[in-house]
Amino acid sequence: MRDKFFFPLAALLTVMMIFLAIQPGIGRLPTGAVAGDGVDYSRIVIDDTYLNKIVQGTEASAQLIRDKGTYFLYIEAAADELIAAPELNPHFRIAADVEMQFAGRRIRVTARVRPADARGASQVEMNYSAGRAGDSGWQTLDLGQGFTEVSFEYDVPPLQGEQGVDYIAIRPAAPEGSRAIILESIVLERLP
Numbered sequence: 001m002r003d004k005f006f007f008p009l010a011a012l013l014t015v016m017m018i019f020l021a022i023q024p025g026i027g028r029l030p031t032g033a034v035a036g037d038g039v040d041y042s043r044i045v046i047d048d049t050y051l052n053k054i055v056q057g058t059e060a061s062a063q064l065i066r067d068k069g070t071y072f073l074y075i076e077a078a079a080d081e082l083i084a085a086p087e088l089n090p091h092f093r094i095a096a097d098v099e100m101q102f103a104g105r106r107i108r109v110t111a112r113v114r115p116a117d118a119r120g121a122s123q124v125e126m127n128y129s130a131g132r133a134g135d136s137g138w139q140t141l142d143l144g145q146g147f148t149e150v151s152f153e154y155d156v157p158p159l160q161g162e163q164g165v166d167y168i169a170i171r172p173a174a175p176e177g178s179r180a181i182i183l184e185s186i187v188l189e190r191l192p
Helices: 002-025 048-053 096-102
Strands: 043-047 061-067 070-078 091-094 106-115 123-129 139-142 148-155 166-172 178-190
Touching: 043 048, 048 070, 070 166, 091 096, 096 166, 096 178, 106 123, 106 166, 123 148, 139 148, 166 178
Parallel strands: none
Antiparallel strands: 043 178, 061 070, 070 178, 091 166, 106 148, 106 178, 123 139, 123 166
């Protein structure tokens, strides 16, 4: 008679412990570096909830927003607060697996972005940085009225010694005052 109660109670207790262990992770948005997860390194897409992987930077503001079930990234910066170093601006950190696949290769960076409704920027600036090995420099690209795909190509330097940390930085071009953009996605493509 004891076994009839003990085993079902033990099973229930085990299920409750497992649920309590995974419960903090349920519904959490992804964070950390952008990785390829060993699947396909020819095209890495950062969109929807993965936009939450943005690192805000020092002075610019980056905020994940949700509209009709889709996530976007609102990025705002003031002209007098823009910093040249890509890693001090809103950026996505590139994981070591992607960095190794991109090293010594030509890549294309494409962003789908639009001016924000208030203080919308007419241009966006993007920079691919390979850490100490160099960067693409800030590429200034024109935006249209709605979502526009803008892109640039860059020859990523070969790895030198230890791996650095690669970044893809993005910010509104702000010649004066404060400007803002809405980012829908960034695609990193390894070109043949």
